[in-house]
Amino acid sequence: MHEAKPLPSYLVQRYQGWKVTSYAENRAWYQKLATDGQHPRAMVISCCDSRVNVISMFGAEQGELFIHRNIANLVPPYQPDGKEHGTSAAIEYAVQVLKVAHLIVLGHSNCGGVQGCLNMCRGDAPELEGNHSFVGRWMDILRPKYDDVKDIGDEDTQLRALEKSSVMMSLENLMSFPWLADKVAEDTLTLHGLWVDISAGTLEFYDTQEARFRAV
Structure with a gap:
């Protein structure tokens, strides 16, 4: 090499x-x-974005968080088809082997991946449409959420809404993993949806009672 x-x-x-x-x-x-060995209490699925520093944000110590990063903090649906699934493998290991108590999906502002999805859905990103684009095919996971945001406010408002939708899509897809859903039902695993504003440093969580994101 x-x-x-x-x-x-x-x-x-x-x-x-x-x-x-x-x-x-x-x-x-x-x-x-x-x-x-490692005994993390939580798994965090966050974006690859270099501005998102999970360890710093939560003041975590070595060995405390099991972290998986990908474009736009997305979780694909459960699909045991024998192909390579890096995110699903990380989730399986965290839940089945490490037995984490909390699984956190962390989205963020100004997400380039989500912006790419927004552009693609509007027909403004032909470079992401072909099968040659790994980013484009990955962002297809989020594509169904575009209809929920396309008619609200300006582009910045739509982007922020789709960023939060990426968190919700991941939470929904997590529940399609049967062994994960079992642990949630048994109350041995808790899911959390978060979104951080990089510029303001503010953190929001998804409140199931109010069905919206609100400040921590």
Whole structure:
């Protein structure tokens, strides 16, 4: 594999800084994690967006959160067809093996993936329409929610509504996994829908009683 190159120097420097500070100060904890394995209390499904920092947002410690990231924090429906399903595999491992108590779907403002879906639904993104586009086919998961937002307000309002719809679509699809739905029914697993405004730093959660997102 001749294409692989050494790390950029700035990443090497940051690693070395971490090794002599955070790691050195918590060596026993890291060794315990390595020996005892991971026992996270929650799984978070968030967007790949580099501006979404789940660890920082929740002040999480090493080993506390099982995190899966993908474009637009989407969960596909349950589909055991023998093909590769990275998100579904991560959910299966978290729920069936790690037995997390909470499963959180975290959406965010200014999501490029959701914007792409919005553009695609309007016919403004031909580059996403063909089978060659992995992003376009992934965003097909969210496409059915477009009808719910297409007639409300301006484009910014529609984008924010579709971002929150991506959270709801994922929650709905999570319940299509039979073994996950069983744990929710048994009250051994709780689902949570969140949306964060990157600029304002505000966090909203989906309130089932009011059927809307509201501030935490």
